Amino acid sequence: xxxxxxxxxDQATKARLGLITTTHGQIKTPVFMxxxxxxxxxxxxxxxxxxxxxxxxxxxxxxxxxxxxxDVLKEFGGLHNFMQWDGPILTDSGGYQIFSLGTxxxxxxxxxxxxxxxxxxxxxSHIDGSKHFFTPExxxxxxxxxxxxxxxxxxxxPSAEADKKEIEKAVDVTSKWFKRAWEYYEQESKKxxxxxxxxxxxxGGTHKDLREESFEDLNQFPVFGFAIGGVANAGESRxxxxxxxxxxxxxxxxxxxxxxxxxxxxIGILEAVERGVDMFDSVMPTRIARNGAVWTSTGRINxxxxxxxxxxxxxxxxxxxxxxxxxxxxxxxxxIKNNEILGMRLTTMHNVHFLIxxxxxxxxxxxxxxxKEIKANFLKEFSKIKGSENRF
Amino acid sequence: xxxxxxxxxDQATKARLGLITTTHGQIKTPVFMxxxxxxxxxxxxxxxxxxxxxxxxxxxxxxxxxxxxxDVLKEFGGLHNFMQWDGPILTDSGGYQIFSLGTxxxxxxxxxxxxxxxxxxxxxSHIDGSKHFFTPExxxxxxxxxxxxxxxxxxxxPSAEADKKEIEKAVDVTSKWFKRAWEYYEQESKKxxxxxxxxxxxxGGTHKDLREESFEDLNQFPVFGFAIGGVANAGESRxxxxxxxxxxxxxxxxxxxxxxxxxxxxIGILEAVERGVDMFDSVMPTRIARNGAVWTSTGRINxxxxxxxxxxxxxxxxxxxxxxxxxxxxxxxxxIKNNEILGMRLTTMHNVHFLIxxxxxxxxxxxxxxxKEIKANFLKEFSKIKGSENRF
Numbered sequence: 001x002x003x004x005x006x007x008x009x010d011q012a013t014k015a016r017l018g019l020i021t022t023t024h025g026q027i028k029t030p031v032f033m034x035x036x037x038x039x040x041x042x043x044x045x046x047x048x049x050x051x052x053x054x055x056x057x058x059x060x061x062x063x064x065x066x067x068x069x070x071d072v073l074k075e076f077g078g079l080h081n082f083m084q085w086d087g088p089i090l091t092d093s094g095g096y097q098i099f100s101l102g103t104x105x106x107x108x109x110x111x112x113x114x115x116x117x118x119x120x121x122x123x124x125s126h127i128d129g130s131k132h133f134f135t136p137e138x139x140x141x142x143x144x145x146x147x148x149x150x151x152x153x154x155x156x157x158p159s160a161e162a163d164k165k166e167i168e169k170a171v172d173v174t175s176k177w178f179k180r181a182w183e184y185y186e187q188e189s190k191k192x193x194x195x196x197x198x199x200x201x202x203x204g205g206t207h208k209d210l211r212e213e214s215f216e217d218l219n220q221f222p223v224f225g226f227a228i229g230g231v232a233n234a235g236e237s238r239x240x241x242x243x244x245x246x247x248x249x250x251x252x253x254x255x256x257x258x259x260x261x262x263x264x265x266x267i268g269i270l271e272a273v274e275r276g277v278d279m280f281d282s283v284m285p286t287r288i289a290r291n292g293a294v295w296t297s298t299g300r301i302n303x304x305x306x307x308x309x310x311x312x313x314x315x316x317x318x319x320x321x322x323x324x325x326x327x328x329x330x331x332x333x334x335x336i337k338n339n340e341i342l343g344m345r346l347t348t349m350h351n352v353h354f355l356i357x358x359x360x361x362x363x364x365x366x367x368x369x370x371x372k373e374i375k376a377n378f379l380k381e382f383s384k385i386k387g388s389e390n391r392f
Numbered sequence: 393x394x395x396x397x398x399x400x401x402d403q404a405t406k407a408r409l410g411l412i413t414t415t416h417g418q419i420k421t422p423v424f425m426x427x428x429x430x431x432x433x434x435x436x437x438x439x440x441x442x443x444x445x446x447x448x449x450x451x452x453x454x455x456x457x458x459x460x461x462x463d464v465l466k467e468f469g470g471l472h473n474f475m476q477w478d479g480p481i482l483t484d485s486g487g488y489q490i491f492s493l494g495t496x497x498x499x500x501x502x503x504x505x506x507x508x509x510x511x512x513x514x515x516x517s518h519i520d521g522s523k524h525f526f527t528p529e530x531x532x533x534x535x536x537x538x539x540x541x542x543x544x545x546x547x548x549x550p551s552a553e554a555d556k557k558e559i560e561k562a563v564d565v566t567s568k569w570f571k572r573a574w575e576y577y578e579q580e581s582k583k584x585x586x587x588x589x590x591x592x593x594x595x596g597g598t599h600k601d602l603r604e605e606s607f608e609d610l611n612q613f614p615v616f617g618f619a620i621g622g623v624a625n626a627g628e629s630r631x632x633x634x635x636x637x638x639x640x641x642x643x644x645x646x647x648x649x650x651x652x653x654x655x656x657x658x659i660g661i662l663e664a665v666e667r668g669v670d671m672f673d674s675v676m677p678t679r680i681a682r683n684g685a686v687w688t689s690t691g692r693i694n695x696x697x698x699x700x701x702x703x704x705x706x707x708x709x710x711x712x713x714x715x716x717x718x719x720x721x722x723x724x725x726x727x728i729k730n731n732e733i734l735g736m737r738l739t740t741m742h743n744v745h746f747l748i749x750x751x752x753x754x755x756x757x758x759x760x761x762x763x764k765e766i767k768a769n770f771l772k773e774f775s776k777i778k779g780s781e782n783r784f
């Protein structure tokens with residue numbers, strides 16, 4: 001089952017409050033979804049995720065297809081059971097991974113790991129060099145095996161440097177693939193109980209006309225939600241992100257959830273919520289954490305920095321996460337510097353807690369009608385730390 | 393403060409039940425002490441250790457001296473406060489690390505990283521090649537800074553391949569260093585409140601006469617306990633371990649705790665408990681866990697093995713650890729194979745839980761007067777898994 005309820009719209013901005021209901025539970029939006037690439041949000045257990053207040057996690061179809069493989073997930077009756085996470089799971093389609101791995105997917109380019117064909121994408125595994133072929137139907141099948149609550153269709157993600165012609169082709173291929181994906185999904189839904197909801201992914205880069213074309217193609221089907229694709233590709237600036245979101249959001253009907261794929265840092269989230277986005281994901285919070293970078297209300301710091309060696313304060317005084325409740329920056333500095341797993345785990349907990357708390361504050365501010373004020377205050381505080389340490 | 397109470401002696405064997413009291417809490421013996429090399433038992437938090445029933449952990453003076461360094465530990469008021477562990481801590485002296493890092497510590501040998509001098513050991517850091525000098529007095533100082541509840545004196549650990557002449561020299565040097573260590577310790581104890589207890593380390597390899605000589609030298613001082621050194625050096629067989637323990641235990645007065653350094657796998661523990669050993673430590677349970685090797689009642693298995701790919705059972709049915717309560721061997725196989733931190737954490741929890749449970753059963757059997765039977769049953773079961781997987 002899948003239901004989206006629009007609970008409130010902000011007056012001063014396009015921010016909205018919503019509630020998604022899935023077979024595995026409810027999700028208050030705007031929401032941040034931590035990424036569990038290989039059936040685990042790196043360093044955390046499902047119990048940890050619950051304690052952190054995480055309501056939904058993301059899984060990567062591409063990675064799960066390669067490891068542990070569909071045979072294993074079939075045997076275990078899906079990812080929920082395999083990893084022992086009872087909450088909702090959203091899976092991407094693998095499109096992004098396939099194309100971000102393909103150094104250049106254009107015909108006859110050297111180092112090409114991906115080939116676009118009429119009926120899907122051929123790619124080479126980044127693990128063992130084996131060849132694979134993803135079709136729109138196959139990708140639905142994989143996500144049915146995974147047991148995803150929210151599924152994404154196979155899309156063609158152009159690189160960040162693509163010219164308009166490339167992006168036009170991406171829109172065209174994505175639309176053709178989506179038609180096949182939807183038809184297959186509808187057919188399978190009749191056979192399988194509790195099928196997850198299929199979203200559509202709007203492509204078109206920063207081009208308003210292409211975003212419109214993409215949306216019109218996809219909107220012919222009664223999809224459950226819309227994702228904004230091709231925004232978080234490596235190299236995209238925040239300005240380009242804004243342009244792409246601005247060109248897309250007005251197209252999407254209000255009663256459908258809007259998911260900005262691959263964006264998951266505080267400023268990007270706040271700016272997209274203001275523009276009407278409901279859902280976010282990114283590996284960034286957990287990835288930078290493992291490298292010692294953590295967010296505070298005054299900006300980002302890196303615990304590897306020698307200045308924290310003797311620091312007895314927690315990352316943030318008053319923060320309720322397990323790292324801040326007990327440990328000093330000095331201890332975390334020591335752990336991170338020496339690649340101790342406990343350090344990576346504690347910084348991961350802090351960053352996930354930070355974003356979950358931010359989302360909670362965002363939702364409350366929309367409820368209270370002061371989102372714009374809260375956003376401005378946050379951004380003002382968040383830029384207080386000066387220098388290269390505070391990079392976002 | 394430090395107190396050892398001998399609670400009960402087994403009739404059929406030399407096994408004993410005891411209770412150690414330190415400033416940071418009590419320890420029921422026989423006890424296994426997980427090793428927290430760098431101020432963390434790898435993958436686990438102090439909270440995890442408490443939940444696992446761990447009563448004391450071990451820290452390595454050598455490693456803590458190099459990282460985070462004594463300046464940091466001084467600033468934080470010791471290791472307990474730095475790592476937020478409120479229970480007892482035992483620290484080794486660094487002797488073992490210095491000599492196991494020195495490829496050959498004999499004069500003028502190539503690749504030599506250690507030089508034995510009259511008043512201490514000069515060594516080269518394995519991290520940055522810097523030169524350091526450990527003296528008997530310095531090592532006491534470091535452990536006073538760490539705030540150890542149980543301290544070890546600097547000793548000379550000959551390699552496993554050493555001939556009798558080498559071991560004789562080791563006994564001699566260890567005794568001379570101990571005299572200086574004890575005198576310095578006594579002097580400092582008068583100045584500092586709640587100084588930890590200093591043990592002595594008996595050397596002598598498998599030679600009864602050298603063990604006796606070593607013991608006699610050390611027993612001139614009212615030490616708090618005796619450690620049996622030079623047993624767990626790489627290359628020592630279980631047979632040699634037994635010989636060394638048999639040559640040493642009868643020397644030690646009953647009212648002093650006996651600590652077998654570096655032994656911490658089930659069979660070695662059972663055999664040494666039978667011979668009258670009270671305390672154990674080893675990195676083995678946590679190190680092999682991170683590589684996927686876990687203990688079960690029928691022997692050791694390695695979760696990397698492809699045969700666990702589809703296995704829905706936990707490592708051990710009925711086991712109360714967090715890994716077994718929730719996760720399948722198939723999922724753990726997947727995590728370990730892909731170097732996921734959650735996998736290493738869960739297998740570590742399992743192995744620590746396994747040993748803590750084993751120690752608890754051992755203590756109960758001594759209490760109940762059936763240790764010999766329990767040991768025989770355990771060993772019979774523990775050899776059931778055949779083949780290379782079950783290596784211990």
